[in-house]
Amino acid sequence: MRNKIKEIYEFCKERGKIQYLYTICMLIPLILTDSIILYTVIQSANAKKRHTMENIASAVKYSMVNRVENVANTAKKIYLNKYIERFLEREFESPMDYVTIQQLFMKDTLLENVLGDTTLITMYADNDGIVNGGMFARIEVARKTKWYKHLQDSGQNQVLYLYYDDSRYPASERKRKLVFVKKLNYFLREKEKVLKLELDYSSMTKSLKNMNYEAPIYVCEGDTILMSNQGKNSIGKPFETFQNNGKTGYTKDLTLYGMDLQIYVMDEGGVRASYLAENLPIVIIVFLVNIIFPILLVSEMNKNKLREQEMKLARKNAELLALHSQINPHFLFNALESIRMHSVLKQEYETASMVEKLATMERQNVEWGNDSVEIRQEIEFVKAYLGLQKYRFGDRLSFELDVEESCESLKIPKLTIVTFVENACVHGIESKTSPGWIFVRAYKEQDGLCIEIEDTGCGMEEEYMNELRTKMEQASIESLKEKGRVGIINACLRLKMVTNDAAKFELDGEKGMGTMVLIRIPLVYLQ
Incomplete structure (x- = not known):
């Protein structure tokens, strides 16, 4: 009996040790x-x-x-x-x-x-x-x-x-x-x-x-x-x-x-x-x-590194949204103003008044939705815009749109191409008295998409071209506060942000001969 009690005591003692060690x-x-x-x-x-x-x-x-x-x-x-x-x-x-x-x-x-x-x-x-x-x-x-x-x-x-x-x-x-x-x-x-x-x-x-x-x-x-x-x-x-x-x-x-x-x-x-x-x-x-x-x-x-990456991503998304809400498709309103002025010159005052009201309504109701759009849709918008400009410039403006079929379904930021086309009209064709052409091309080259916007307008000085090329390559939120070519800088910045700075820009031309912009975008960002 004594041994039995001793065994129980030893068991409890060992169990207490285990509980102590576990604790x-x-x-x-x-x-x-x-x-x-x-x-x-x-x-x-x-x-x-x-x-x-x-x-x-x-x-x-x-x-x-x-x-x-x-x-x-x-x-x-x-x-x-x-x-x-x-x-x-x-x-x-x-x-x-x-x-x-x-x-x-x-x-x-x-x-x-x-x-x-x-x-x-x-x-x-x-x-x-x-x-x-x-x-x-x-x-x-x-x-x-x-x-x-x-x-x-x-x-x-x-x-x-x-x-x-x-x-x-x-x-x-x-x-x-x-x-x-x-x-x-x-x-x-x-x-x-x-x-x-x-x-x-x-x-x-x-x-x-x-x-x-x-x-x-x-x-x-x-x-x-x-x-x-x-x-x-x-x-x-x-x-x-x-x-x-x-x-x-x-x-x-x-x-x-x-x-x-x-x-x-x-x-x-x-x-x-x-x-x-x-x-x-x-x-x-x-x-x-x-x-x-x-x-x-x-x-x-x-986990400090993970938190830092999350913070950078959140900050980048906030900057993109602010830029996004700032975008104003002013070229659409410029086209409507061209129609209105043409109507006034022909004493078609009723038409001018209707277009003016349409411009006001569009200005108040422009909404973005998704920022990405297929190239075929962007080209349709470019075609409509150039058609309106054709109404303004008449025989002074001709254009040609050439897009490879394999490029039509690729997605790019909305209003990217038309921003450069509008710039070609306003700064190229409008300042030139003789007839001019605007060419838009989109094609694949190796593992990238190439978009060309070329005009035979008045061109620009070499010094200004170099300055604009630098602004395009170094586009940032801060650079949008500067005056001059804000639309182009805005388009370049959006392309850089959606491609993680992989988009590249080339600018070439000659005073009195015209200007060409070449945009290169890796296909991996366009699917």
């Missing part, structure tokens, strides 16, 4: 290492979420700055135009005298050509001879407005101002407005003159919504919501107040011509299941290995 060597390391793994995964997910929000805010900022700078550049052109200032300070004998001179002035200066696609412009002057209407009005009309008082109170020469115009009747005419205001006093200072450019609020809110970000975004001035992707953009209602509630995930400050803006990207709370799901296989594998080899677990947790 020390297995259970505690397991808990510690699993806790480290879970903490690392959560931190990685939070870091990725923060970088995603940062990239969203940067894309929204880029879009805002681009729109405002376009309007500011338009204002600068008017500000430096001495003919406009002289007209605003001119004495008019009667309303009929003003109307006659104003019509001649608009025709001779081609003032409407400096306006942006989505800008409403009005110039005010302390001149009793001006008849209110169109782009011109007397200064007393402006002195009653909120934006004029803000300009005077600011002491600045130019400001960006946000307000709700509740002075209009009936109430249905009251609207939210974002205006750029600038004093016109560069050449003459005898009379007070002010320029007001009204940004298209509806277009701005639509652009923000079309970015398709899931995270709530608010662009605010103080506690006033300028626009949001959360349905607070009714143009006919007063601006709403921003409620922070401690849910702001990322904030980016932005100052534009005296207006201090804040871009808020809201944190939806917690770590998204999708972020954790991406790391779930790693957690499971490490957990299983931990059960067998707990001491080796920590050494298997080096």
